[in-house]
Amino acid sequence: MLRTLVNFFLIGGLLFGAKAVYEGRRVEGPEITVRVPADATRAEVENAVGEAILLNEARRYGWDKRDPIVFTHLVRNMRFIEPNSTDGDLALYERAIEMNMQAHDPVVRSRLLYRAGEALAYVPEDRMPTREQLEAHLRAHGDRFERERRVRFQHVFLSRSKRGDALSTDASAMGEQLSTLGEGSPKGLGDPLPGLRAEQSATLSQIKDDYGAKLADVIEKAVAGVWLGPAASVYGLHFVKLIDQDPAYVPTLDIIGAEVRADRLREIRDELRKERMDALRSAYTVRIKRVP
Amino acid sequence: MRSILFLLLGQFLLVIAGGCGTDSPAPVGPDEFGRCADFDELRQVYWGDTHIHTNLSFDANMQGTRTSQEDAYAFARGEPIALQPYDEVGDPTRMAQIDRPLDFVMLSDHAEFLGTLEVCNDPSSPGYDNQQCIDYRNAQEFDADPDEVVFIFVEINGLTAFPPADAHYPALCGPGDVYCLEAGMDVWGEIVSGAEAAYDRSDSCQFTSFPGYEWSGGPMAKNLHRNVIFKNENVTELPYNYFDEPYAEGLWARLQEECIDAGTGCDTLTIPHNSNLSEGIYFENKMGNGQPFSAEYVEARNAMEPVIEIYQHKGASECLPGEMVSDELCGFEIIPFSNLATTNLEQITPPDPRGFLREAYGEGMKLEGSLGTNPFQYGITAGTDTHISAPGFVAEYDFKGHGGAGQPNRFLPPPEGFPDIEYLSPGGLTAVWAEENAREAIFSAIRRKETFGTSGPRIIVRMFGGWEYPSNLCSAEDLAAQGDAGGVPMGGILAPQPGSSAPMFVVSAKQDPIGAPLQRIQIVKGWLEGGEYQVKVHEVDGDPNNGASVDLDTCTPQGEGFGDLCKVWQDPDFDPTERAYYYARVVENPTCRWTTHQCVEKNYDCDNPSRDIDMDCCDPTAGLNVDWCDSIDCSNPNSLPPADARCCLPRVEPAIQERAWTSPIWYQPPS
Numbered sequence: 004m005l006r007t008l009v010n011f012f013l014i015g016g017l018l019f020g021a022k023a024v025y026e027g028r029r030v031e032g033p034e035i036t037v038r039v040p041a042d043a044t045r046a047e048v049e050n051a052v053g054e055a056i057l058l059n060e061a062r063r064y065g066w067d068k069r070d071p072i073v074f075t076h077l078v079r080n081m082r083f084i085e086p087n088s089t090d091g092d093l094a095l096y097e098r099a100i101e102m103n104m105q106a107h108d109p110v111v112r113s114r115l116l117y118r119a120g121e122a123l124a125y126v127p128e129d130r131m132p133t134r135e136q137l138e139a140h141l142r143a144h145g146d147r148f149e150r151e152r153r154v155r156f157q158h159v160f161l162s163r164s165k166r167g168d169a170l171s172t173d174a175s176a177m178g179e180q181l182s183t184l185g186e187g188s189p190k191g192l193g194d195p196l197p198g199l200r201a202e203q204s205a206t207l208s209q210i211k212d213d214y215g216a217k218l219a220d221v222i223e224k225a226v227a228g229v230w231l232g233p234a235a236s237v238y239g240l241h242f243v244k245l246i247d248q249d250p251a252y253v254p255t256l257d258i259i260g261a262e263v264r265a266d267r268l269r270e271i272r273d274e275l276r277k278e279r280m281d282a283l284r285s286a287y288t289v290r291i292k293r294v295p
Numbered sequence: 296m297r298s299i300l301f302l303l304l305g306q307f308l309l310v311i312a313g314g315c316g317t318d319s320p321a322p323v324g325p326d327e328f329g330r331c332a333d334f335d336e337l338r339q340v341y342w343g344d345t346h347i348h349t350n351l352s353f354d355a356n357m358q359g360t361r362t363s364q365e366d367a368y369a370f371a372r373g374e375p376i377a378l379q380p381y382d383e384v385g386d387p388t389r390m391a392q393i394d395r396p397l398d399f400v401m402l403s404d405h406a407e408f409l410g411t412l413e414v415c416n417d418p419s420s421p422g423y424d425n426q427q428c429i430d431y432r433n434a435q436e437f438d439a440d441p442d443e444v445v446f447i448f449v450e451i452n453g454l455t456a457f458p459p460a461d462a463h464y465p466a467l468c469g470p471g472d473v474y475c476l477e478a479g480m481d482v483w484g485e486i487v488s489g490a491e492a493a494y495d496r497s498d499s500c501q502f503t504s505f506p507g508y509e510w511s512g513g514p515m516a517k518n519l520h521r522n523v524i525f526k527n528e529n530v531t532e533l534p535y536n537y538f539d540e541p542y543a544e545g546l547w548a549r550l551q552e553e554c555i556d557a558g559t560g561c562d563t564l565t566i567p568h569n570s571n572l573s574e575g576i577y578f579e580n581k582m583g584n585g586q587p588f589s590a591e592y593v594e595a596r597n598a599m600e601p602v603i604e605i606y607q608h609k610g611a612s613e614c615l616p617g618e619m620v621s622d623e624l625c626g627f628e629i630i631p632f633s634n635l636a637t638t639n640l641e642q643i644t645p646p647d648p649r650g651f652l653r654e655a656y657g658e659g660m661k662l663e664g665s666l667g668t669n670p671f672q673y674g675i676t677a678g679t680d681t682h683i684s685a686p687g688f689v690a691e692y693d694f695k696g697h698g699g700a701g702q703p704n705r706f707l708p709p710p711e712g713f714p715d716i717e718y719l720s721p722g723g724l725t726a727v728w729a730e731e732n733a734r735e736a737i738f739s740a741i742r743r744k745e746t747f748g749t750s751g752p753r754i755i756v757r758m759f760g761g762w763e764y765p766s767n768l769c770s771a772e773d774l775a776a777q778g779d780a781g782g783v784p785m786g787g788i789l790a791p792q793p794g795s796s797a798p799m800f801v802v803s804a805k806q807d808p809i810g811a812p813l814q815r816i817q818i819v820k821g822w823l824e825g826g827e828y829q830v831k832v833h834e835v836d837g838d839p840n841n842g843a844s845v846d847l848d849t850c851t852p853q854g855e856g857f858g859d860l861c862k863v864w865q866d867p868d869f870d871p872t873e874r875a876y877y878y879a880r881v882v883e884n885p886t887c888r889w890t891t892h893q894c895v896e897k898n899y900d901c902d903n904p905s906r907d908i909d910m911d912c913c914d915p916t917a918g919l920n921v922d923w924c925d926s927i928d929c930s931n932p933n934s935l936p937p938a939d940a941r942c943c944l945p946r947v948e949p950a951i952q953e954r955a956w957t958s959p960i961w962y963q964p965p966s
Contacts, residue, residue, distance in 0.1 A: 071424075071429055071432055072433065072435070076436055076438070109383050109384070110383065110436060110437050112384075113383060113384050113385055113437065116384075116385075117385060150497055150501070151501075153332055153333075153499075162858065162859050164857040164858050164859050165859075190772060191772050192772075193772070194770070195769070195771060195772055195774045195803065195861070196803075196805055196859055197755045197756065197803045197804065197805050198339055198755055198805075200335065201772060203335075204332050205333060206499075208396075212395050212396075212808070214808060215809075236808065236858075237806060237808050237812070238805060238806070238859055239858060239859075254496075254498075254499075258496050258497050259495070259496055259497055261491040261492040261494070261496075262492055262493075262495075262496075265365075265489075
């Protein structure tokens, strides 16, 4: 992958960036004219300009003439146009270039933009994040790494399949029994269900996945120490008592370093795209021509 | 100008040299057993998929999959991903999102071509200009000629179908295959670090990832594929594939030597799959040298392959209808093909019954008698085998295609009708009973076979086997503790107990909270009687005649079922002198198959045809060879069939009964 991105375009992008940084002045780059619809919005104009610059850079480094996919595509176009031609691929390709076919073909355009995008996002070694930078990233974006709050609760379940028509009556009786239980354990009360524990710690997402949204809602709004219910699920009726909860938190870098690094690298790629694009944009002289 | 050039040269050299070490490797957090907040020594269920392909797999890549391993992890955690076909400017025309996140994942890209793809995409690789790479890249074009796509696909991917003695890397890999070996190591390193980045090492333990890959040997297209899963970031240097080790025993030996015995903390297992497409050779009593199994071979196989994938996109491998015993549920998702090639070409050929697990269980018990070890004492998993980077994407109502065999959906326009050939299906999930959602616990659960597979729904089932369980165990709040104390969980081996009459089993199950109600629990028993293999299916709980059905015009379920079921069952025909196994099958009420969902959603009216084109027949890369395509002239829309024949004359069952299969509990008599 590293070698894939060593290319003239990358160096070209750096050329403008480097000049801007080290010489502290505007660099005169190519001049281009970008045609946009008369009613194009500012965002559409900027998008068109960005693509035009990237395409121009790709052409400046000859990708439109050297890229093997572009080559084959243009040859195929020519064979379609000249089905009886006995010329070899190279001759057809050169004729396509003479006709400037590569400038207008949507597949060539897409291919060049793809390669340009890859090059823009390439991360050089000196931009790889250090531990200090990862620490800072974790501090700055704790929300991305936050672990959901957990609730510890007691759970009594009455099975619809086992109790059938008696479910409602049994639930009333269970509600009364639990109301007198105080701080006692509900162990042994209710029906077993695979995976159900009399007391467990879980996130609200897990509770929702395991028993449905209704029970998760009840627990989310629960006050500690009070038996609530019955709440219905596809399995039957549930009583729950919130014991305590651990708030959402952000683990330390020592724990989730690889996760933080991957996230920061995604961000660096975005930054590099923008930096390199900005450098190119400032180096270019762009004329906008609005056409009806 | 000179200073700028100097600067650029410096930058260039920096890139070439791979940097100067300013980067700090990501810290690796602790992974002690018991670190998770929801640790439970009696074990909880965690849901996963250990069979997933991304754009790193050559076949998926060729069929238009552009999503990466990073995307696959994101999908498993609940984020949407892009799906092919992509339009002219590279935007996806479809998206996919799982209904609920998974707990764990092992991405299993085909190891054979990890280096190949890298070489062909790396302009600085010496293999980049090889004609095969050029053909590959041409085939990646938006408007590639489908015939050229098929050509290079067959030329490269077909190498995995060579006989073992002739298995080799593609020519583009250069002398000694060094280009691909080197590039493959780089990719393997990225796979391992990607798994690391996805793994939740906090005590929240929300997601577990395992490094892994698929060993894709399929001599003459007879499937012998196996997924290789590593317990943690300590892995072998290379992802050994069919070209490196063309026999399974060679793969196991490498893994044993370079992983398990290496003293690096490495541990690994292999998971077989799609024995249904092996023409029966998956369980053939023959080693690579053509000789019958040796004692060493069966020991290695038993140790390295504790579980098998019973179901995935390319069908179920449990049992064939009509074999051995009357079992109407054996018809579930049986695809009418014998090997990988006939599947890809949709050439109907009857599958070989010897490739099905129930047959293998019997053969295994017989071999155990002579060799001392059962080579086929498999526990159960299930997976998707998705080739669109979509782990656990199993909902029948949302099937978007397999992307590895069948219709690839590579080319525009997006599929109007079925996104795949109708015999394929969305695949299933693996569930493990583990103490926590972390690598050590889940890997250990797979090793001890405390696993079950489902055909997609998150049906939870627990099973214990013992000798003296109380008859009211199903009412016991501590069912699991008593199950452990009085016997073994699913996947375990039940030792004889002198003085006991017959083994008892407790099976407890609950429906998927967003799925259909349960209909019944069955226990399938297999045993040897005078050396002859016997099978019997016992109805244990629920009601097979509950009258439940599904309205095929609307896919609305009809009738009642059960939210949960539980039963203590004792074998009425037990012979303590004979080997036996017992596994539970938990069955849902009928629901619509994915094909029916699609027909209902599209509102096909067979009396009032509305469909313009049958894309399958007219997509050469779909490889279809179906009867109604013969009459179609794809250049003439007027010749196309008046309606989608697959909705109006379905060749598959329109309704299915989703299910869970537990790992068997094995009884071994006194030697």
